[in-house]
Amino acid sequence: MQPTGDLRGDAVHVGGDARQRFYDSRGYGRPLEGNAIALSRVEAAHLLFRGDLAGVTLDANGGGSGAGDTVGFERFFVDSAAAVERFAVRYLVYADLRDRGFYLSPARDPWPGGDADVADAVDLVAYERGATPDTGTVHYAIRVVGEREAVPASGLAGQTLAVVDEESDITYFGVDRPAIDGATDYEPPADVRGVLLSDRVVVWDAPDGLYERGFYGQPLTGRAAAVEGVLQLSLLEAASLAADDRLGLDEVVETGDGAAESESDTTAAIVARGRAVEGDRFDRRLATYRDLRDRDAVPKTGFKFGADFRTYLDVETVESLPHSEHLVRVVEPGHAFAPRELSLDVRLAGGVRKQLLFALTDGTGPIEWLSVGRLTP
Structure with a gap:
């Protein structure tokens, strides 16, 4: 009974x-x-x-x-x-x-x-x-x-998301604080000179190691190239190097909208150009980029993966480059996850064998890092 x-x-x-x-x-x-x-x-x-x-x-x-x-x-x-x-x-x-x-x-x-x-x-x-x-x-x-509910990202670390879809199937996601411990041992020289173009900085005579060991920029090369040593830096890379007093500008090519026209120092000129082409998002991405570099990790664009960055933790030379370990998306502190989009991001990261990270930042204060992955209880 x-x-x-x-x-x-x-x-x-x-x-x-x-x-x-x-x-x-x-x-x-x-x-x-x-x-x-x-x-x-x-x-x-x-x-x-x-x-x-x-x-x-x-x-x-x-x-x-x-x-x-x-x-x-x-x-x-x-x-x-x-x-x-x-x-x-x-x-x-x-x-x-x-x-x-x-x-x-x-x-x-x-x-x-x-x-x-x-x-x-x-x-x-x-x-x-x-x-x-x-x-x-x-x-x-x-x-x-x-699956249709928004989930605030801030403070989510340490929790397990159980997402119930419209057919009552359940998908579990683990959310943690990741350990990002890079081992890239490279110090850029202090005499890098470049030219600020519309949305990048060109270094005409790039110092040895800036690309091969520091993995900064992308060489301008070709089968029939008669010019060597040319390196194109993204605005994020250039702004970070300038903030560390590693990069100076020989010339600023105006874009017609007045961006950087009134800026007298290198960092301010590059940041002003970044804001002109990307808005406030540039500051958030720059803060994340610099945080990753401070951790001895190398961030590179994650565009091909639909992310802000992919990261390499231990770069000795570009010729012996390992696979990247993370995909990083930069979001505002008040960001809320849409479970469908989160599932897509996690699936993509898992498909290319990378860990999905989110950097919550307003571009000025501390960054709250989150890692998100599928789990089976």
């Missing part, structure tokens, strides 16, 4: 031997006095679905039709979906992780249960396999979203 529960507010109370039956042995709910437990709605629904609860008596004080009735899974599920925001998608994820062998606790009001120290936006915490809520370490802090 299976027990029944009583819905009281947002929790289902179960008496009898419920503590031993559900909490101690399988990690459902939270203990009350004696052997009683309180279940969240999602936990109660899962036990009803499995046949481990005979029914739930709806809150007699809750009002509405059916108050005081004892109902099964179907009616309880519909009642809960009406009473609790996004109940259906949370239930789907809860049930999926239970089927994968995890003990879980709800972590967001009004789902009582679990006292893990997680962000307010986290819906569920899954414990290490074989561990219970009172003894276990949290393995996944899970945030449940539908």
